[in-house]
Amino acid sequence: MTIEGRALQDTVIGRELTLEQCNTLATICEQRTIANGQLLFAEGSSSDTLFVVASGRLAVSRDTGRGFSDTLHLLGPGDLAGESGFLDGSPHSATLRAVGDATVLTIHRTRLEGLLIDNPIIVYKVMRAIVYSIREIVRRMNQQQLQMMNYINQGCGRY
Template structure:
C-alpha cells in the first residue's frame, strides 16, 4: 500500500520482508523499518480507516495474508477467540512500534545533546 492511501485491511506477513518507508518531500523516500514474517502492517487503517502513514513494499519475494475489517467483525459472534487473538497481535504490534519510536527519539536526543538524561 502507498502512504496516504486508505483501506480496511490488516496485512500479516507470512514470508519475506517488507520495507516501511515515508516520502521525504524531496522526491525521495526513507526506509523507516523492515518487517518480517509474523509481523503486521496497516493496523491503524484497519482499526479506524485512517490513511496509511507510510508505504509498504515487498523486498524480494514475499507472501502476505490480508484480513478485511468487515470480515473480522463478522467473526465476533462465531469465532470470538480468533478475533481476540488478532486484536492482541495488533496491540502487541502497536506497542512495539511505540517502543521503537521512543528508543529512536531518545537516541536522537542523546546525539543532539550528549548530556541529555545524565544526572
C-alpha cells in the same frame, strides 16, 4: 487462494491463538504475493485490510518532502502492517514495498467481524495482537527518539 492455519502460527496473531483457532481464522484470510519492488500500499492511501507478513521482507518508508523516501524499518515474517487503517480506516502513514519477493496474508475487517458471533475469542485475540504490534512500534519509535536526542546532545546541538 485458501491458506492453512499453520501459516498463521508463527505470526504475532498466531502466538495468541491455538492451532484450531488459527485454522478458523485462516478461513477468512487470503494470500497475496508481492514481487520485488512492488508496493503493498502507498502512504496516504486507505484500506480496511490487516496484512500479516508470511514470508519475505517489506520496507516501511515515508516521503521526506525532498524528492525521495527514507526507509524507517523492515518488516519480516510474522509482522503486521496496516493496523490503524484496519481498526479505524485512517490513511496509511507509510509506504510498504517488497524487498525481494514477499507473501502476505490479508484479513479484511468485515470478514473478521463476521467471526464475532460464533468465535468472539478469536476476534479478541486478533485485536490483542494488533495492540501488541502497535505498542512495539511506539516502543521502537521512543527508543529511536532517545537515540537521536543523545546524538544531538553529545554534539552540543550540532548535527
